Amino acid sequence: MSEVILEVKNLSINFGGLKAVDDVSFEIKRGEILGLLGPNGAGKTTCFNMISGVYKPTGGEILLNGMRTNGFPPYKMAMLGVGRTFQVVKPFSELSVLDNVIVALGMMKYGSFRLSWRFWNTAESRLRAMEILRRVGLADKAELKAALLPLGNLRKLEIARALALEPKLLLLDECFSGLRYEEIKATEELIMRIREDGVSVLFIEHNMRVAMGLSDRIVVLDHGRKLAEGLPAEISANPAVIEAYLGKGDCADVAERQ
Ligand SMILES: Nc1ncnc2c1ncn2[C@@H]1O[C@H](COP(=O)(O)OP(=O)(O)OP(=O)(O)O)[C@@H](O)[C@H]1O
Known part of the structure; x- marks a missing residue:
């Protein structure tokens, strides 16, 4: 687990006078969570928005497999192996679960939604999409309209669509949010399986128990700056982290874990 996939060096971005991210550095190795x-x-x-190409950093560097990708557009980052899910799930709600994955596969092949229709309904695309749905545990929902899925399955569909891009690095933005206990367990297992395939996972999470249990390492940000980095046990015992959370009345169970 020593090959570095992503390196973020002194990353910064300003929105007007606000330093939203300020001199943040960290790296992710192959197969690391x-x-x-x-x-x-x-x-x-x-x-996430800078790593996936939505925003161009105002300072610092993003290196993917050693290549500087600052300012690359999102489709290019996707082609280079950065898959992503969003805090607010965004499926094509009128399409079936299967067709949602087929569209994502077309994106991988053609780089645009406009052209991805070419990929539609080929035997190859259906087979591949079903394989991905089996991987995330949604194969039995393939023909359902995405709009009919409950949140837990919608989040799995988001992950399926990101996996269609065959990512080397998967960015998951609060993929546990709003899930019930069993759904959280199933999603944790799914992420562990994804990692076993050699994919690196960077995930944003507010639920401390989930974050502590799933992460190999943790980076903590506060007011745009890196506050701490370390193993879960080190993070949960870090006074600055506890203060940052307790000061905001948030996630009090960081302290409980000591
Ligand atoms: N496009 C933008 N224009 C102006 N300010 C922005 C923009 N995007 C984010 N910000 C600001 O940057 C800061 C960091 O926002 P960000 O969404 O990255 O925080 P976060 O850690 O993901 O928070 P949360 O846990 O609530 O999702 C916030 O003050 C936010 O209002």
């Missing part, structure tokens, strides 16, 4: 934590407004999603 890294938790990105921090109170509301800490800059976590903004980091």
Whole structure:
């Protein structure tokens, strides 16, 4: 587990006078699960937006497999192996679960939704999409309209669509949010299986128990800056982390774990 997939060096972005991300550095190795934590407004999603090409950093560097990708557009980052899910799930709700994955496969092949219709309904695309749905545990829902799925399955569909891009790095933005206990367990197992396939996972999570249990390492942001980095046990015992959370009345169970 020593090959570095993503390196973020002194990453910064300003929105007007606000330093939303300020001099943040960390790296992720192949097959590693890294938790990105921090109170509301800490800059976590903004980091995702820079890594996935939505925002261009105003300072610092993003290196994917050693290649500088600052300012690359999202489709290019997807082609280079950065898959992503969103805090708010965004399936094509009128399409079936299977067709949602087929569209994502077309994106992988053609780089645009406009052209991905070419991939539609080929035997190859259906087979591949079913394989991905089996991987995430949604094969029996393939023909259902996405709009009919409950949140837990919608989040699995988001992960399926990201997997269609055959990512080397998967960014998961609060993929446990709103899930029931059994759904959380199933999603944790899914992420562990994804990692076993050699994919690196960077995930944003507010639920401390989930973050501590799933992460190999954790990076904590606060007010755009890196507050701490370490093993889950080190993070849960870190006074600065406890203060950042308790100060905001958030995630009090960091302290409980000591
Ligand atoms: N496009 C933007 N324009 C202006 N300010 C922004 C923009 N995107 C994010 N911000 C600001 O940057 C800061 C960091 O936001 P971000 O969404 O990255 O935080 P977060 O850690 O993901 O928070 P949460 O846990 O609530 O999702 C916030 O103050 C936010 O209002």
